[in-house]
Amino acid sequence: MRLSKRLAFPGVVALITATVGVIPAQPVQARPVQAQVADGWTSTWSTAHHNPRGSYPAETTVRQIARTSIGGTAARIRLSNVFGDRPLTLSDFHLAERSSGASIVASTDRTVTFGGRTSVTIPPGGEAISDPAPFAVRAESDVAISFFMPEPTQNLSSHDFAFQNNYLAAGNVAGAADLTVRETFSRYIVVSDLDVLNAAATGSLVAFGASITEGHNSSGNANQRYTNLLASRLNASGRTVGVANEGVAGNQLLGVGIGPSALDRFDRDVLSRSGVKWVIFADNPINDLTSGREPTGEQLITGLRQLIGRAHAAGVNFFCATLTPFEGNTHWRPAREVSRGQYNDFVRSAGSGCDAVVDFDRATHDPAAPTRFLPAYDAGDHLHPNDAGMAAMANAVPLDRLGAAAPPAAPTTLAEAFNNVAVTDDTATGPGNFDGGGASFSAQALAAAGAVPGRTVTSGGVALPWPTTAGTGRPDNAIATGQMITMPGSGNTLAFLYSASYGGASGTGTIHYTDGTTQAYGLFSPDWFDSATTATTVAVVAAYQNRQGNVRYDAPSAVFSAFVPLAPGKSVAGVRLPVAGGAPVQAGLPTLHIFAAAVANR
Numbered sequence: 001m002r003l004s005k006r007l008a009f010p011g012v013v014a015l016i017t018a019t020v021g022v023i024p025a026q027p028v029q030a031r032p033v034q035a036q037v038a039d040g041w042t043s044t045w046s047t048a049h050h051n052p053r054g055s056y057p058a059e060t061t062v063r064q065i066a067r068t069s070i071g072g073t074a075a076r077i078r079l080s081n082v083f084g085d086r087p088l089t090l091s092d093f094h095l096a097e098r099s100s101g102a103s104i105v106a107s108t109d110r111t112v113t114f115g116g117r118t119s120v121t122i123p124p125g126g127e128a129i130s131d132p133a134p135f136a137v138r139a140e141s142d143v144a145i146s147f148f149m150p151e152p153t154q155n156l157s158s159h160d161f162a163f164q165n166n167y168l169a170a171g172n173v174a175g176a177a178d179l180t181v182r183e184t185f186s187r188y189i190v191v192s193d194l195d196v197l198n199a200a201a202t203g204s205l206v207a208f209g210a211s212i213t214e215g216h217n218s219s220g221n222a223n224q225r226y227t228n229l230l231a232s233r234l235n236a237s238g239r240t241v242g243v244a245n246e247g248v249a250g251n252q253l254l255g256v257g258i259g260p261s262a263l264d265r266f267d268r269d270v271l272s273r274s275g276v277k278w279v280i281f282a283d284n285p286i287n288d289l290t291s292g293r294e295p296t297g298e299q300l301i302t303g304l305r306q307l308i309g310r311a312h313a314a315g316v317n318f319f320c321a322t323l324t325p326f327e328g329n330t331h332w333r334p335a336r337e338v339s340r341g342q343y344n345d346f347v348r349s350a351g352s353g354c355d356a357v358v359d360f361d362r363a364t365h366d367p368a369a370p371t372r373f374l375p376a377y378d379a380g381d382h383l384h385p386n387d388a389g390m391a392a393m394a395n396a397v398p399l400d401r402l403g404a405a406a407p408p409a410a411p412t413t414l415a416e417a418f419n420n421v422a423v424t425d426d427t428a429t430g431p432g433n434f435d436g437g438g439a440s441f442s443a444q445a446l447a448a449a450g451a452v453p454g455r456t457v458t459s460g461g462v463a464l465p466w467p468t469t470a471g472t473g474r475p476d477n478a479i480a481t482g483q484m485i486t487m488p489g490s491g492n493t494l495a496f497l498y499s500a501s502y503g504g505a506s507g508t509g510t511i512h513y514t515d516g517t518t519q520a521y522g523l524f525s526p527d528w529f530d531s532a533t534t535a536t537t538v539a540v541v542a543a544y545q546n547r548q549g550n551v552r553y554d555a556p557s558a559v560f561s562a563f564v565p566l567a568p569g570k571s572v573a574g575v576r577l578p579v580a581g582g583a584p585v586q587a588g589l590p591t592l593h594i595f596a597a598a599v600a601n602r
Contacts, residue, residue: 040584041076042201042275044068044137045194046244047162050251050259052083052155054189060182061173063146064166064191065098067223069231069243071139072196073481074582074589076130077112080192081122082268083157090190091119091148092174095135098142102167106177110135116588127192132589134505136579137196139235140228145191146174159188160258161211161249163220186220195274196242197582199419199481202403203277204242205230206270208262212283212324212393213247217379217386224387229394237405244273253284253303255291266307271314278402279311280358282321286383289339290331297342304343308353319401320347320354322361327371328382337371356401363396364389411486411574414597415467418475419583422499422593423467429546431473434528435501436587438548441528441557443471445542451559457596459539459561462495464596479585480507480523480577480592488514489599490571494564497539497596499557500525501585505592507578513570521564523578525592531558559595563602572599 045066056062075095081088093112096104113131114120122128137143150172165186169179207213207227215225231243246269250258259265262284270279285300304320311318322344326332344361346352364385366374373382377389385393399405424432424440432440443453446466453470456463467476478485487494494511506524513519526533531541539561545553566572581591 040197040582040586041195042070042072042198042242043193043204043244043273044070044072044196044242045143046246046273047159047188047192048246048248048259048265048269049080049082049157049159049192050248051158051160052085053158053160053187054156055154056149056152056156056168058150058152059171060149061146061169061171061179062149062166062189063102063144063169063179064188065164066143066145066194067164067228068137068139068141068143068194070196070198070201070235070240072137072198072582073579074132074197074586075135075137076132076195077145077191078193078195079120079122079128079190080157081124081126081190084122084124085155087121087123088153088156088190089119089121089151091150092172093118093130094146094174095133096144096146097138098144102169102179102181104144104177108135109175111175132197132582132586134581134590140232143194145194147190148172148174156189159248161214161216162186162188163215163218163225165221193274197586198240199583200240201275202239202241204244204273204275205278205280205402206244206246206273206276207280207282208266208270209247209282210251210284210287211247211249212384213245214249215245215247215390216249217381217384218390219387224390226390226393229391230397233394233397233399234402237399239399239403239405241402242275246270246273250287251284252287252291253300254288254295255293257287257291263303263306266310270311271316276316278317278319280319280321280397281307282360283323285343286323286326289336294335295339297339297346300339300343301346305353317355319356319358320352321358322347324360324385325365325371325373326383356398358397360393360396363392411484414478414485414594417478417483417485418467418469420477420479420585420593421473421475422477423470424473424546425471426546426552427550428473429548429550432546433585434593436585436589439553440546441542442544442546442552445544446470446540449540449542451540457497457539459497460495460537460563461602462493462563462598462600464495464497464561464598466497467595477593477595478577479583480580480594481583482579483577484574485577485597486574487572487597487599491599491601492566492568493600493602494521494566494572494575495598495600495602496523496562496594497559498523498525498562498592498594499528499559500593501528501591502588503527503590505580505590507580507592509578510576511564511566511572512574512576513567514573515570517567517570519567523562523580523592525560526558528557529555531556537561566599
């Protein structure tokens with residue numbers, strides 16, 4: 001958990017055309033937030049906070065719905081008190097997949113902690129990031145984020161327009177499958193981000209804008225914002241790119257409208273988003289044009305140049321969007337149209353400095369009247385697109401500038417899927433990181449117990465190959481994140497050698513047979529410290545472990561085995577591993593490590 005203290009800019013209202021946890025006695029305090037760009041996390045959902053809002057009674061549960069863009073093997077949340085004026089203490093955070101309304105899929109419910117505790121206090125102007133949660137996130141799904149407010153609160157850091165129903169309930173029912181809803185509201189409070197671990201993710205794209213980006217006049221509770229539709233395009237193309245929506249209705253590029261200007265909030269709302277690699281800057285200048293301050297096109301271009309330079313200094317690709325038409329709206333003026341045209345001409349010019357042009361103007365205007373929306377795309381106010389217009393905008397984003405389309409995932413051997421170093425030589429422990437904290441199995445201790453690189457380990461009557469790379473400093477196990485493993489063969493058993501870090505780890509995988517049928521299977525591994533367990537088969541016990549700096553740690557550690565009965569008379573083509581951890585491995589996240597797998601007769 002980390003925290004950043006930032007100046008809260010007072011927003012001047014402008015025209016918008018447009019199961020119960022225990023609260024610790026000493027809640028953990030937040031620490032400074034740093035930009036989360038290269039730590040393995042990617043934003044799958046985000047919202048831009050821009051003002052203090054609301055009053056909420058004590059003993060209240062809040063459940064908010066976040067629509068994901070990409071999936072992942074684990075999740076974390078970011079909380080905002082950036083616009084709060086007093087310390088904020090909250091507790092009993094939960095993540096779960098939403099079923100419908102305020103209800104969740106109970107089997108998916110996971111608790112979320114901060115520094116290992118169920119409560120967090122965020123000072124005014126601060127943010128906090130949770131510990132990793134072992135929560136399998138699906139792409140384009142609804143995740144319920146629930147928490148308990150023990151004290152009466154007011155002026156919470158908020159995002160006004162969610163276009164999504166969120167819920168309040170009396171008492172601490174954050175882990176309940178169903179809520180007795182006391183109030184339904186359509187804003188986001190406190191929660192600002194949902195991040196995921198996804199080894200295939202290539203980064204996140206931040207949509208930075210105003211009410212059009214935010215989704216004004218798209219269908220509520222239907223996820224028809226252009227960013228949702230763009231996420232669908234990206235997923236369908238095989239690209240794993242998170243999409244974060246940082247639109248704020250009424251927000252301006254240069255001036256203070258609703259919330260701080262785009263220039264003022266760029267670092268917080270774009271550069272500090274997890275995994276940010278691209279930004280699309282869109283509709284803010286329209287609000288400058290309609291603010292009454294009458295900026296020129298050149299003034300808007302000067303502001304745009306500043307954003308481009310700051311993005312490039314941070315290594316972020318800046319995509320410039322043209323401004324959509326708005327003639328017919330009561331705030332349109334011929335002089336404002338001239339400024340819009342100057343801005344769009346600059347965006348399209350070769351010397352703009354933009355890394356790509358997203359031509360929202362051409363995608364939405366009427367070819368017969370280019371200063372107006374195409375009627376089929378007009379939400380009715382001649383300023384915001386409807387759902388069809390949002391789709392046209394999503395289709396205007398050049399996907400080829402967001403990396404190559406990924407081919408369908410091909411099966412690989414288990415050894416090719418190795419992505420973690422769990423075993424180290426006693427004299428070279430540096431590469432080891434079985435648990436996210438630099439701990440590892442000792443190659444010498446394992447060999448003494450019968451696990452010799454390149455030889456077999458026999459357990460339960462099945463001989464399984466121990467990795468040849470064990471103890472070499474190269475990857476020797478696969479963290480189970482849903483990889484498809486080719487494993488042809490006939491037999492009555494699918495056998496595994498595995499272990500787990502940071503507690504027992506479990507998940508469900510799929511066996512694929514050559515006749516096209518499939519079979520689900522479950523795996524559970526105790527923690528590697530549980531060498532005396534009777535819950536599963538212990539294959540090998542090493543007498544001690546290794547730590548960084550060639551340090552011996554005198555605690556036994558175990559590798560376990562599991563045996564899955566196969567369908568009689570069928571041949572195995574491949575096996576999809578469960579999702580039970582994240583790559584790279586994260587401290588505190590239960591993770592399943594697979595060393596060997598084979599089809600055999602038992």
